[in-house]
Amino acid sequence: MLEFAILGLLHESPMHGYELRKELAAKLGSIRAAISYGTLYPTLRRLQSAGYITEADETPPTTAEVPVLTSKRGRVVYKITAEGKERFADLIAQAGPETYDDAGFGIHFAFFARTDQATRLRILEGRRRKVEERRESMRDVLARAGERLDAYTLELQRHGLDACEREVRWLEELIVNERSGRAPEPRSAGSGTAETSPHVQDERP
Amino acid sequence: MLEFAILGLLHESPMHGYELRKELAAKLGSIRAAISYGTLYPTLRRLQSAGYITEADETPPTTAEVPVLTSKRGRVVYKITAEGKERFADLIAQAGPETYDDAGFGIHFAFFARTDQATRLRILEGRRRKVEERRESMRDVLARAGERLDAYTLELQRHGLDACEREVRWLEELIVNERSGRAPEPRSAGSGTAETSPHVQDERP
DNA sequence: TTGCGATGTATCGCGCCGATACATCGCTGC
DNA sequence: GCAGCGATGTATCGGCGCGATACATCGCAA
Numbered sequence: 001m002l003e004f005a006i007l008g009l010l011h012e013s014p015m016h017g018y019e020l021r022k023e024l025a026a027k028l029g030s031i032r033a034a035i036s037y038g039t040l041y042p043t044l045r046r047l048q049s050a051g052y053i054t055e056a057d058e059t060p061p062t063t064a065e066v067p068v069l070t071s072k073r074g075r076v077v078y079k080i081t082a083e084g085k086e087r088f089a090d091l092i093a094q095a096g097p098e099t100y101d102d103a104g105f106g107i108h109f110a111f112f113a114r115t116d117q118a119t120r121l122r123i124l125e126g127r128r129r130k131v132e133e134r135r136e137s138m139r140d141v142l143a144r145a146g147e148r149l150d151a152y153t154l155e156l157q158r159h160g161l162d163a164c165e166r167e168v169r170w171l172e173e174l175i176v177n178e179r180s181g182r183a184p185e186p187r188s189a190g191s192g193t194a195e196t197s198p199h200v201q202d203e204r205p
Numbered sequence: 206m207l208e209f210a211i212l213g214l215l216h217e218s219p220m221h222g223y224e225l226r227k228e229l230a231a232k233l234g235s236i237r238a239a240i241s242y243g244t245l246y247p248t249l250r251r252l253q254s255a256g257y258i259t260e261a262d263e264t265p266p267t268t269a270e271v272p273v274l275t276s277k278r279g280r281v282v283y284k285i286t287a288e289g290k291e292r293f294a295d296l297i298a299q300a301g302p303e304t305y306d307d308a309g310f311g312i313h314f315a316f317f318a319r320t321d322q323a324t325r326l327r328i329l330e331g332r333r334r335k336v337e338e339r340r341e342s343m344r345d346v347l348a349r350a351g352e353r354l355d356a357y358t359l360e361l362q363r364h365g366l367d368a369c370e371r372e373v374r375w376l377e378e379l380i381v382n383e384r385s386g387r388a389p390e391p392r393s394a395g396s397g398t399a400e401t402s403p404h405v406q407d408e409r410p
Numbered sequence: 411t412t413g414c415g416a417t418g419t420a421t422c423g424c425g426c427c428g429a430t431a432c433a434t435c436g437c438t439g440c
Numbered sequence: 441g442c443a444g445c446g447a448t449g450t451a452t453c454g455g456c457g458c459g460a461t462a463c464a465t466c467g468c469a470a
Contacts, residue, residue, distance in 0.1 A: 001456085001457090002456080002457075016418080016419090017418075017419065017420095018417060018418050018419080019418095026346050026354075027354070027358055029339075029342055029343050029346055029362065029365065030343060030361050030362050030364065030365020030366065030368075031361070031365070033306070033458095035457085035458095036457065036458045036459065037418095037419080037420075037421095037458095037459095038420090038421075038422080038423095038457070038458060038459070038460085039456075039457045039458065040457095041419070041420055041421085042420095042421090042456090042457090043456090043457090074418075074419090074465085075417085075418060075419080076418090076419075098428085101238070106361065109357060109361055110357070110358050110361055111357075112355075112357035113355040113356070113357050113358070134234075137234055138234050138235060141231050141234055149231075149232070150317075150318040151318070151388045151389050152314060152315070152316075152317035152318055152388070152389060153232055153315050153318070154389075155379070155389040156235050156236070156311065156314055156315055157234065157235050159235065159372075159375055160234065160235020160236065161235065162371075163235075163368065163371075166367075166368075166371075167364075170364055174360070183356045183357070184356050184357060184359075184360040206425080206426090207425080207426075208425095221449080221450090222449075222450065222451095223448060223449050223450080224449095238427095240426085240427095241426065241427045241428065242427095242428095242449095242450080242451075242452095243426070243427055243428070243429085243451090243452075243453080244425075244426045244427065246450070246451060246452085247425090247426090247451095247452090248425085248426090279434085279449075279450090280448085280449060280450080281449095281450075303459090411470100412469105412470090413468105413469090413470085414467105414468090414469090414470100415466105415467095415468090415469105416465105416466085416467090416468105417464100417465080417466075417467105418463100418464080418465080418466105419462105419463090419464090420461100420462085420463085421460105421461085421462085422459105422460090422461085423458105423459095423460095424457105424458090424459100425456105425457095425458085425459105426455105426456090426457090426458100427454105427455090427456080427457100428453105428454095428455095428456105429452105429453090429454095430451100430452085430453085431450105431451085431452085431453105432449100432450085432451085433448100433449080433450085434447100434448080434449080435446105435447085435448075435449100436445105436446095436447085436448105437444100437445085437446090437447100438443105438444090438445085438446105439442105439443090439444090439445105440441100440442090440443085440444105
C-alpha cells in the first residue's frame with residue numbers, strides 16, 4: 001500500500017526520503033498519520049532493488065566541485081523508472097478487496113487524478129458496498145443490543161454508525177458526479193480556489 | 206492494544222478464542238474490523254505465559270464421562286487471573302499518547318464502564334486535543350494548497366476535515382456530560398432502549 | 411560558543427494482518 | 441443413507457508498518 005503511495009508521489013517529481021514523508025503527510029493527512037521512517041526507508045530499498053525507482057544524483061554536476069573532501073553522504077534523491085510507472089498502473093488496475101478498507105481506499109482516492117474514470121467508478125462503488133455492509137452490521141448490533149452493551153459502548157456504536165451513513169452519502173455524491181463526467185465540484189473551501197479543471201489522464205512521460 | 210481488549214472482555218466472563226473474536230467484533234465494530242486469528246492466538250499465548258489468563262476446563266466434569274476415546278482437542282476456554290485484572294487496571298491508569306490515536310482511543314472508550322471518571326475525562330480531553338491538532342493541520346493544507354493539490358485530493362481533505370470537526374463536537378458533548386456526572390444520555394437508538402444506568406465502577410471480584 | 415530545532419538517513423523489535431491449513435458438527439438435498 | 445456445505449474452532453507463516461532509537465549536519469539564537 002505504501003509502495004503505491006510512494007510510486008504515485010515520485011510519479012510527479014523526484015524526491016528524497018524526508019521530502020517524500022512530508023508530501024505524503026500533506027496528501028494523506030486526512031487518512032493516516034505521517035508514515036514512519038521504519039517503513040519508508042525499507043520500502044524505498046525494496047522498490048529500488050525491484051527496479052521501480054533509481055537514485056538520481058542530485059546536483060547537476062556543472063555548478064562547482066567545491067565540497068570534495070567532506071564525503072557528505074547527504075540526501076538521496078529517488079526518481080521513478082519506466083518499470084515503476086508500469087507497476088503503478090498495474091496497482092491501479094488491479095484494485096483488489098484491500099482497496100476498499102479505510103487506508104487502501106484513501107490512498108487510491110488520493111491518486112484519482114491519475115486513474116481512469118471507469119476504475120474510479122469501480123473503486124467508489126466497491127468502497128460504498130463495504131461501508132454499507134459495515135453500517136448494516138452496526139445497525140444490527142444497535143438493534144439487538146439493548147441489554148448486552150453498556151451505555152458507552154452504545155454511544156460508540158452510534159457515533160460510528162453516523163460516520164458510516166455520512167460516508168455513504170459522500171460516496172453517492174461522488175459516484176453521481178463521476179457518472180456525469182464531472183470532477184468533484186470545487187465547492188466552498190476558502191475564497192478563490194483556482195480552476196482545478198478535470199485534467200484526468202496524463203500517462204506517458 | 207489487543208491485549209487490553211482481550212483482558213477487558215475476559216473480565217466479564219470466560220471465553221474461548223472464536224467467541225472472543227465475535228464479541229470483540231460486536232463491541233468494537235465501529236472502530237476496527239474483526240481481529241485476525243493471526244493476532245488473537247499468539248496474543249492469548251503471550252497473555253497466558255505472562256500469567257494474566259489461564260485455561261479453564263470447560264465441562265463441569267460431573268455431567269458425563271462418555272466421550273473419552275475421541276481425544277477431542279476442542280475449544281480452549283480462557284479466564285482472567287488476579288494478575289490479569291491488575292494488569293488491566295494498570296493499562297487503564299497509564300493511558301499514554303497511543304491512547305489517543307484512532308484505534309487506541311476506541312478500545313479504551315469501549316471499556317469506559319470499567320474506567321473511573323477522572324481517567325475517562327483525561328482520555329476524552331487527550332483525544333480531543335489530538336483531533337484538534339489534526340483538524341488544524343488539515344485546515345492549513347486546505348488553505349495554502351489551492352494550486353498544489355488536485356481536485357480529488359482536496360475533496361478528500363474536505364471530507365476528512367468534516368469528520369474531524371464532527372468528532373470534536375462529539376467529544377465536547379461527552380466531556381460536558383462527564384463533568385456533570387451523567388452517563389451518555391440514552392438518545393434515540395430504536396424504540397425502548399432499556400435503562401442502562403451509569404453503573405460505573407465495579408472493581409473487586 | 412554552546413546549544414537547540416530542523417533536516418536527513420538508517421536499523422531493530424514486535425504488533426498485527428491476510429492467507430492458509432485442518433478438523434468437527436449439524437443441516438439440507440438428492 | 442450419504443454428500444456436500446457453512447458454521448464453529450484452533451493454529452501457523454510471511455510480511456507490512458510502527459515507534460523508539462541512533463547519529464550526523466546546518467543555521468540561528470541566546
